[in-house]
Amino acid sequence: MKLCAAEKLMDQYPVNLSVAVSNNGSHELALAQLPERQVYIWDESKAAAKNIIRLGRALRHTCFDRVYLAYPSYKREGVIGLLARAGEKKVLLDGAGDWKYFRKIYRSKNRKPANIHDINANYALFGVASQGYLNPGGMFNMKVENDYKDYADSFFSESGLASKFVIAVHPGANGGGKRWDPEKLIKLCRELNERFACRFVIVGGSDELKLKQTVAKGLGENAVMLNSSTLSQTASIIQRCDLFIGNDSAPMHISAILGVPVAALWSYTDFHRTSPYGPGNIIIRRACRCSPCYSSNGSFMDNCEYGMKCIKNLELADVLQVMSHCMEIMLDKKRKVSAEDLNSLKIDGIERVYELEHGCTVVDFKG
8 A cells, every 4th residue: 555655656756766675475576566676574484683784874875865764663674765865865753653652653644634544644755745545556456457468368268257247356364353254154145146247366375375275165166266466467367357355455456546446344454544545345244343453462363352253243144245246336336335335234233324535435433
């Protein structure tokens, strides 16, 4: 999400931009937008001290006019920012990331406005106009489409998906507390298949293999499991899908950036900040008073005093009614879903339907 603002900066100003990213997938997004020499990579397989020494030496060779710590940032970004030589250094101070640490070492007075998306927060930090909220990841979108066309063509042809309504399904997330029950997800997909004859591609990382296998097995011949090795390959398949269903995760954000409509099953995180960006996307959640929650240490599943009711009490019947309505609109009217469409739903338990400042629709069920 941080690189969307960097792209806008390059669009609106004649800048020579360099970025420092992690090799957890972010580097693929960065290399889609910038020459390799302008991408500094933090190697997750190496110790922090080794990364700091290596990147510090590399960055000291250049005197930058300005260094931005994209929002939210943590201690390692703060250290790298300190090591980089620059005329000015800018950071947003707020309750996300290691902001208390930054407040002590960066004399920044920039504060993030309340209840805005992280992408828009970085637009504000970088001093660029968002120019609306459509297609925030254009350069990545084009690179995936151009460089991985043959890969996606082959996958869809061999899987018999070329003429189907295809839904990308991601059962995983970074942490079990964000994951909707996979058995509920399987039942949801079965119902959607029976009603709309859709097919499914199960996506996710190599560390989610067992979870992907469970969902693929539960859906049988109606699902294909994707075993791509890179983020860009996965993105090329998602880009061809008609809809994405999943949890709050990296594939969810990639889908939104690629312009694929997202239906996200939400748990405890702050949806104002990290919901799928843009109109046509929806999140379905329990409006628990304790959410958003970032206060627990370690595993949310073990430490939540409310038993993770935000995600565990998100019922299959409720999600199915919302998703069926969305599918009817997408198939019959050939367009994305809006808050107005979902406001017409008469479902017991819906507390509120509303649109966020960046266009995503929120469906709140009573907590």
